[in-house]
Amino acid sequence: MKIVISGFYGLGNTGDEAILESIIDNLREGLDHPELTVFSLSPEQTANTFQVKSVYRGWRHQFKEKVRALKDADLLISGGGGLLQDAYPTKFLFGPLPYYLLIVLLAKLCGTKVMFFSQGIGPVTSRWGKILMKLSNLADFITVRDQYSKDYLENLGIKKPETVVTSDIVFAFKKKEDNRCIQSLPLKGNEKLVAVSVRPWFEHVKQFEQMATILDTLIEERGVTPVFVPMEGHHDKKASEQVMAHMKSADRTLMLGTDFTPNQYLNFIGECDMTIGMRLHALIFSTLMGIPHIGFSYDKKVESLLKRSGMWDYSADLHEIDVPQLTANALKLLDERAHYSEVVTTNAQAMRSEALRNIELLKEKFQV
Structure with a gap:
């Protein structure tokens, strides 16, 4: 199975890198030789650290490579982490919220299925942010890390995809001894x-x-x-x-x-x-x-x-x-x-x- 993973990766945040490591380790344990591609701000480092393919996550570079990766993929995993929020400045096409949702839209245009994976949702308080969140209805399936996130999605009118409460994927982190x-x-x-x-x-x-x-x-x-x-x-x-x-x-x-x-x-x-x-x-x-x-x-x-x-x-x-x-x-x-x-x-x-x-x-x- 070919899977693209989209999240806040390659930016040096320990929590998000732990999320990515846990996703990759558990996909490899649970699936039969998955082919993984990660959208990362530091694609070379991500590729070397996790032995995956990696494409630059931003819009200004490697756009064709992102499209190609999504077209070839069976599934886009959006997440985990708190990707869908506008606590940080959100403009028309810039900011976390439009970025991650436009990746979802691009995946669907490429004919690729989408799973929101172990996500935490909100806050989304701006009018534009709430409009953008409607794109979440394009997802084929959603898991969220707490009941609050599920309720938040429903209050924003995201009801088409099935949504299941699980927990943060880092709780499945595979610890390796290192002192x-x-x-x-x-x-x-x-x-x-x-x-x-x-x-x-x-x-x-x-x-x-x-x-x-x-x-x-x-x-x-x-x-x-x-x-x-x-x-x-x-x-x-x-x-x-x-x-x-x-x-x-x-x-x-x-x-x-x-x-x-x-x-x-x-x-x-x-x-x-x-x-x-x-x-x-x-x-x-x-x-x-x-x-x-x-x-x-x-x-x-x-x-x-x-x-x-x-x-x-x-x-x-x-x-x-x-x-x-x-x-x-x-x-x-x-x-x-x-x-x-x-x-x-x-x-x-x-x-x-x-x-x-x-x-x-x-x-x-x-x-x-």
Whole structure:
């Protein structure tokens, strides 16, 4: 079977690269020698990393190659991840929303079937965005990673394709042993590690000071070593430095490099006692590894994940951070880690089964 994969790939985002790795690994395990082509901003790197064919994703280059790939394909996989949203600027033909939907339209014009795969939907608030979303009715089949996304599609009038709730395909990530992250740190071996994931979020910066206060207390009262995990390169590195600038005990923190692979970050998080974070896939990695976690939810997708992992009661909306309460929650998770690790592990097993359904449903719906 020939499959084209379209998503936010080749841009150095750890979460999206983890999505791609999980899709590729599970397609290869579930199908008989699939021929895979990925639309990527860094096609040569993507091709070398995953041993696939790759075509430049943008419109300005390799348009004929994209058309040829879609014409030759049996299926376009659009996803996973949160592709269909207009939180970032959306113009007539530019922005994430028009790009991904026009790829879908192009696939249908080429006679290729389309599956929205393990996607998170929204927000879509602009009038033009809501009009563009009607193109989603061209899809032959849709899986979404949470009930919120399914409801969102229905509210936007996307009712023609069958839509099934599964979970983020990263819950089916195939971990490979790799300790390069932890080996890169100057550790003695007896530290109580707390993974910290922060990201920029438009003009909102108050969370950096709030995170700093919580981390200072954890250092003082439990002797933890916070380790910042910059999952989107210099963007997260800069955000991490902003947190550290507010801390009294910044000298007792560490930061990983920005060039580790998703699998390496996953292995590192698995060595930690707890995660406090914003990045969705840092929290997903924590869930996968059975690590208790507290989320600063900047988007419904984060809240949805935290509810499914069992950690929402200990987390908060980014705009409603209660520092004393979250600090107390963090101390509780550390002190009763074994119990909460079991809660997270149990929920992760259920979400892994749901993630693998994405592949089974693909095989069923497209008669592979």
